[in-house]
Amino acid sequence: MTQPENWQTGGFGLYVHWPFCEAKCPYCDFNSHVVASVDQRPWAEALAAEIRRYAEAVPGRVLTSIFFGGGTPSLMAPETVATVIGAARGSWTFANDIEITLEANPRSVEAARFEGYARAGVNRVSLGVQSLREDDLRKLGRLHDVKEAQAAFGIAREVFDRVSFDLIYARQGQNLRDWEEELGEALEMAVDHLSLYQLTVEPGTAFWDRAQKGRLKGLPTEDLGADMYELTQELCAGAGMPAYEVSNHAPAGSESRHNLVYWRYGDWIGVGPGAHGRFSVHNTRYETIAHRMPGVWLPAAQAGNGDLSRDVVPMEDQAIEYLIMGLRLSEGVDLERLHNMSRSVAPDAVIEELTRMGLLRISSHQLKATLEGRMVLNSVIEKLVP
Amino acid sequence: MSTPQHLIRNFSIVAHIDHGKSTLADRLIQLTGTVAERDMKAQLLDAMDIERERGITIKANTVRIDYPAKDGNTYVLNLIDTPGHVDFAYEVSRSMRAVEGSLLVVDASQGVEAQTLANVYTAIEADHEIVPVLNKVDLPAAEPERVAEQIEDVIGIDASNACLISAKTGIGIPDVLEAIVTRLPAPPEKDANAPLKAMLIDSWYDPYLGVVVLIRVMEGTIRKGDNIRMMRTGGKYGVDKLGVFRPQMQDVAELGPGEIGFFTGSIKQVRDTRVGDTITTEKKGAETPLPGFKPSIPVVFCGLFPVDANDFEDMRDAIEKLALNDASFTYEMETSAALGFGFRCGFLGLLHLEVIRDRLEREYDIDLITTAPSVIYHLYMKDGERRDLHNPADMPDLTYVDHVEEPRIKATIMVPDEYLGDVLKLCQDRRGIQLDLTYVGGRAMAVYDLPLNEVVFDFYDRLKSVTKGYASFDYQLEGYREDNLVKMQILVNDEPVDALSMMVHRDRAEMRGRAMCEKLKDLIPRHMFKIPIQAAIGGKVIARETLSAMRKDVTAKCYGGDATRKKKLLEKQKAGKKKMRQFGKVEIPQEAFISALKMDN
Ligand SMILES: Nc1nc2c(ncn2[C@@H]2O[C@H](COP(=O)(O)OP(=O)(O)OP(=O)(O)O)[C@@H](O)[C@H]2O)c(=O)[nH]1
Ligand SMILES: C[S@@+](CC[C@H](N)C(=O)[O-])C[C@H]1O[C@@H](n2cnc3c(N)ncnc32)[C@H](O)[C@@H]1O
Ligand code: SF4
Ligand SMILES: [Mg+2]
Numbered sequence: 001m002t003q004p005e006n007w008q009t010g011g012f013g014l015y016v017h018w019p020f021c022e023a024k025c026p027y028c029d030f031n032s033h034v035v036a037s038v039d040q041r042p043w044a045e046a047l048a049a050e051i052r053r054y055a056e057a058v059p060g061r062v063l064t065s066i067f068f069g070g071g072t073p074s075l076m077a078p079e080t081v082a083t084v085i086g087a088a089r090g091s092w093t094f095a096n097d098i099e100i101t102l103e104a105n106p107r108s109v110e111a112a113r114f115e116g117y118a119r120a121g122v123n124r125v126s127l128g129v130q131s132l133r134e135d136d137l138r139k140l141g142r143l144h145d146v147k148e149a150q151a152a153f154g155i156a157r158e159v160f161d162r163v164s165f166d167l168i169y170a171r172q173g174q175n176l177r178d179w180e181e182e183l184g185e186a187l188e189m190a191v192d193h194l195s196l197y198q199l200t201v202e203p204g205t206a207f208w209d210r211a212q213k214g215r216l217k218g219l220p221t222e223d224l225g226a227d228m229y230e231l232t233q234e235l236c237a238g239a240g241m242p243a244y245e246v247s248n249h250a251p252a253g254s255e256s257r258h259n260l261v262y263w264r265y266g267d268w269i270g271v272g273p274g275a276h277g278r279f280s281v282h283n284t285r286y287e288t289i290a291h292r293m294p295g296v297w298l299p300a301a302q303a304g305n306g307d308l309s310r311d312v313v314p315m316e317d318q319a320i321e322y323l324i325m326g327l328r329l330s331e332g333v334d335l336e337r338l339h340n341m342s343r344s345v346a347p348d349a350v351i352e353e354l355t356r357m358g359l360l361r362i363s364s365h366q367l368k369a370t371l372e373g374r375m376v377l378n379s380v381i382e383k384l385v386p
Numbered sequence: 387m388s389t390p391q392h393l394i395r396n397f398s399i400v401a402h403i404d405h406g407k408s409t410l411a412d413r414l415i416q417l418t419g420t421v422a423e424r425d426m427k428a429q430l431l432d433a434m435d436i437e438r439e440r441g442i443t444i445k446a447n448t449v450r451i452d453y454p455a456k457d458g459n460t461y462v463l464n465l466i467d468t469p470g471h472v473d474f475a476y477e478v479s480r481s482m483r484a485v486e487g488s489l490l491v492v493d494a495s496q497g498v499e500a501q502t503l504a505n506v507y508t509a510i511e512a513d514h515e516i517v518p519v520l521n522k523v524d525l526p527a528a529e530p531e532r533v534a535e536q537i538e539d540v541i542g543i544d545a546s547n548a549c550l551i552s553a554k555t556g557i558g559i560p561d562v563l564e565a566i567v568t569r570l571p572a573p574p575e576k577d578a579n580a581p582l583k584a585m586l587i588d589s590w591y592d593p594y595l596g597v598v599v600l601i602r603v604m605e606g607t608i609r610k611g612d613n614i615r616m617m618r619t620g621g622k623y624g625v626d627k628l629g630v631f632r633p634q635m636q637d638v639a640e641l642g643p644g645e646i647g648f649f650t651g652s653i654k655q656v657r658d659t660r661v662g663d664t665i666t667t668e669k670k671g672a673e674t675p676l677p678g679f680k681p682s683i684p685v686v687f688c689g690l691f692p693v694d695a696n697d698f699e700d701m702r703d704a705i706e707k708l709a710l711n712d713a714s715f716t717y718e719m720e721t722s723a724a725l726g727f728g729f730r731c732g733f734l735g736l737l738h739l740e741v742i743r744d745r746l747e748r749e750y751d752i753d754l755i756t757t758a759p760s761v762i763y764h765l766y767m768k769d770g771e772r773r774d775l776h777n778p779a780d781m782p783d784l785t786y787v788d789h790v791e792e793p794r795i796k797a798t799i800m801v802p803d804e805y806l807g808d809v810l811k812l813c814q815d816r817r818g819i820q821l822d823l824t825y826v827g828g829r830a831m832a833v834y835d836l837p838l839n840e841v842v843f844d845f846y847d848r849l850k851s852v853t854k855g856y857a858s859f860d861y862q863l864e865g866y867r868e869d870n871l872v873k874m875q876i877l878v879n880d881e882p883v884d885a886l887s888m889m890v891h892r893d894r895a896e897m898r899g900r901a902m903c904e905k906l907k908d909l910i911p912r913h914m915f916k917i918p919i920q921a922a923i924g925g926k927v928i929a930r931e932t933l934s935a936m937r938k939d940v941t942a943k944c945y946g947g948d949a950t951r952k953k954k955l956l957e958k959q960k961a962g963k964k965k966m967r968q969f970g971k972v973e974i975p976q977e978a979f980i981s982a983l984k985m986d987n
Contacts, residue, residue, distance in 0.1 A: 015946050069945075197942040197943055198942045199942075200941070200942050200943070222912070222936075222937055222938050223937060225937075225938050226937035226938040229938060246940055246941075246942070246944070247942050247943065259945060262944075262945055262946045262949070268946055270946060270947070274947065275946075275947065276946050276947040276949070276950060277946075278946075278949070287950065289950070317953065320953055320956070321949045321952075321953060324944070324949060324952045324953065324956070325944065325949060328944060357914060357915065359914065374940060375937060375938050375939075375940055376914060376936050376937070376938065376939045376940065377939070377940040377941075378939045378940055378941060378959075379914055379936060379939050380914075381956065382956060382959055382960065382963075383914075385956060385960075
């Protein structure tokens with residue numbers, strides 16, 4: 001079976017969205033909802049049913065990764081996780097080295113469930129540590145403290161082969177020295193993977209409202225943000241954890257395989273409230289979006305289809321999406337594959353101009369953003385897209 | 387049947403800005419039951435979005451109300467609510483020509499202000515009977531006795547029987563109504579059967595009815611179905627609809643001498659009506675027209691260009707309609723190398739400019755670029771020719787120019803003593819020459835000779851801010867005087883931006899150039915490369931700033947679900963860019979063109 005659009009380079013992944021949290025963090029614009037309690041049985045069955053529905057549409061594939069994201073998937077009962085993984089195993093062939101990641105909040109109650117997750121098949125966790133400073137954790141509205149997070153990290157390392165954690169930096173009142181110190185501590189801890197995000201004030205969050213009223217003070221200027229980013233690149237590379245993506249760091253071979261599916265613009269199935277999917281069937285690429293509200297999604301999934309929409313992605317849009325995703329990676333995008341999708345995206349003249357400006361470079365047919373280019377990637381992409 | 391003339395009273399409500407004209411109009415409308423209680427709202431007559439947002443009156447508005455007076459007669463009152471801002475003084479004087487009396491509203495907590503004086507002079511010129519009304523007596527700071535005295539001292543009119551009112555709470559409104567019928571004159575008796583002479587007070591474009599014409603009948607009678615002629619433009623139309631404002635339109639069969647109302651006909655061309663024109667019947671019409679209005683003179687000019695060149699035709703249409711609605715706004719086509727087709731427009735002041743631009747953008751949905759406002763300079767060329775310079779971009783090479791003259795104004799500023807120092811300094815900074823400094827009723831009155839170009843941009847804003855809003859200001863054009871004036875160019879990324887060129891006094895050039903470059907540095911978003919911003923006179927750079935290159939613009943997180951979102955964001959960004967204009971490789975946001983000119987200190 002040959003495909004003119006080479007989705008296979010990206011692999012084939014499954015994303016499972018768990019939309020519930022204990023509390024809503026003031027910076028968070030994810031599809032997460034705070035509810036008193038969740039009856040997990042119907043959820044487990046609905047997620048499993050959705051997976052089986054997709055397996056009919058996209059049969060016979062080899063699954064290379066599963067990712068439980070949220071929300072807070074570490075609020076799922078291990079049995080729920082087992083049911084979902086079981087449904088996936090019944091639907092597609094698992095790759096020998098399949099990566100199964102679960103996003104976890106680093107609290108003791110959740111660490112207690114780690115063993116159960118491992119038994120269900122999870123082999124990688126990503127911990128939302130967010131900060132190693134008590135005051136800042138409180139400002140970020142987190143429910144854990146530094147000690148608790150470190151303890152959870154210790155347990156995770158014993159239970160799982162691979163452990164990553166997330167930090168949010170460029171926080172209120174943080175200066176370059178503060179971050180240098182904190183990142184140094186993080187690099188001491190880190191084993192195989194680290195996600196380092198600059199705080200983004202997203203519309204629809206409590207931080208946004210505060211910022212609109214001028215009450216979110218001490219956020220770094222563009223220049224300080226840039227300095228922090230550059231420092232981060234330097235320190236991580238020095239510690240053997242170079243950036244393989246804008247905000248993600250790992251030694252070669254330890255990258256998040258699931259997230260690489262997105263960035264290499266492979267195929268993935270998305271199930272659960274608000275989940276997005278992209279997959280190819282007979283040379284046609286589809287975009288699926290599930291109902292966003294848990295109370296809408298569950299009955300819809302139970303009735304046989306949790307999706308809000310399924311649309312064909314036109315070739316030019318595929319090129320744009322591939323560019324948006326792929327230039328985030330230090331390996332860049334395959335120019336031939338990009339231009340096979342569309343000739344009007346990333347025209348040679350613009351590539352040349354941006355190359356002259358030191359923002360892009362081409363090596364062995366891969367179009368890559370330089371460090372300077374990656375730091376202004378939104379503007380670079382805007383130039384490349386007609 | 388038209389109304390018997392002795393039962394008509396026509397009057398305008400005039401005052402300094404914010405002294406409560408529109409609120410008083412509300413109360414008069416309300417107390418006479420003209421508008422149902424449930425339809426009442428504050429400043430009812432300020433119907434335009436911009437008026438409601440800014441809380442000021444821009445267009446004069448007419449309402450007809452019926453008032454059963456104490457003498458047992460029911461009178462027809464035609465009131466015209468006028469704007470208070472100095473830019474719209476022309477609108478006030480025009481309104482006054484259509485009526486016989488004025489209610490002079492004075493805020494009893496503020497007293498006589500610059501526009502109060504200006505309005506009284508206009509009212510006296512129009513031969514008006516004036517009834518002083520002291521408003522806002524509900525305020526603790528109100529001092530009606532002191533203000534009444536001030537009116538007598540400063541203005542010289544009898545204020546002993548001024549009405550004491552609160553337009554807000556309704557105190558004293560019945561007295562105002564009685565004063566209108568007992569103290570203001572009825573229109574002069576004229577023959578209802580004489581040939582028709584009606585004055586065209588105002589006209590505007592209504593999306594449903596087309597051109598609506600506001601008239602005051604002086605002699606004779608106009609009837610629905612009449613065929614009329616505009617005596618100056620020669621246009622002939624049938625009267626399709628005849629009516630009065632209450633304040634919504636109400637049809638009437640005829641309007642006789644002394645009455646105010648509107649008509650619509652098949653008037654297609656916006657150019658066919660001219661305020662001050664005389665309307666008569668086509669057959670058996672009048673022979674001589676009424677004296678016309680003194681035309682308004684625009685003093686501030688700027689170029690308006692559509693951001694999207696494809697909008698030019700829509701813009702032409704919109705400008706024509708607006709010009710009809712606003713007789714004091716002028717326009718002619720202009721082309722610019724960088725901005726394409728647009729219009730060079732004349733305005734009465736900067737607020738007027740902002741209002742017109744706002745209305746074009748909102749009511750007609752066109753994004754505009756406004757070039758640096760300018761006044762008209764007189765150029766005396768070496769070959770003896772005299773030229774008018776409307777647009778600094780057209781300034782010829784200095785070797786051909788003998789000298790330049792600029793317009794000067796006489797400004798009257800009234801201010802409490804404690805702010806006088808700041809006001810004098812501001813006038814000094816703006817190259818003002820003091821003509822007079824006196825005290826009226828505890829306030830200082832400074833009279834200055836100032837160059838108009840130092841006043842048009844932001845003088846009024848600055849004056850308000852240095853005096854915490856306590857100063858008032860009025861001006862009139864005085865004439866032209868020679869001075870050392872040069873053209874300053876702004877170069878962005880080494881390319882001159884014509885739309886930012888301006889004439890400046892040589893001694894002030896460095897200061898203005900530096901201020902402009904600093905402002906632009908904040909107003910232009912960072913680009914992927916660094917951008918020099920320079921001010922230059924005749925090729926010599928006098929100020930320079932550098933906008934550093936953008937350093938960070940990247941989304942921190944982007945996972946599976948974000949592909950769609952990022953794509954949408956990209957589209958939005960591209961649409962946002964359309965609101966900017968490209969100069970060479972640099973995109974300049976439209977608001978930069980005016981904001982850059984405002985000086986903060
Ligand atoms: N306390 C008090 N406030 C009043 C009174 N009359 C008007 N105001 C307030 O004064 C402000 C200005 O009132 P307007 O009626 O809009 O004044 P205006 O003279 O029409 O203003 P322009 O048309 O912009 O010149 C508003 O906030 C009114 O609510 C009054 O009698 N008492
Ligand atoms: C799906 S989210 C949250 C997962 C998990 N519920 C948690 O909070 O730890 C994944 C990561 O995105 C990052 N993140 C979320 N909102 C962010 C924001 N507004 N700015 C920067 N990073 C953010 C956090 O580091 C977070 O761990
Ligand atoms: S940041 Fe994580 S824990 Fe906080 S509300 Fe968002 S998804 Fe839930
Ligand atoms: Mg008003």
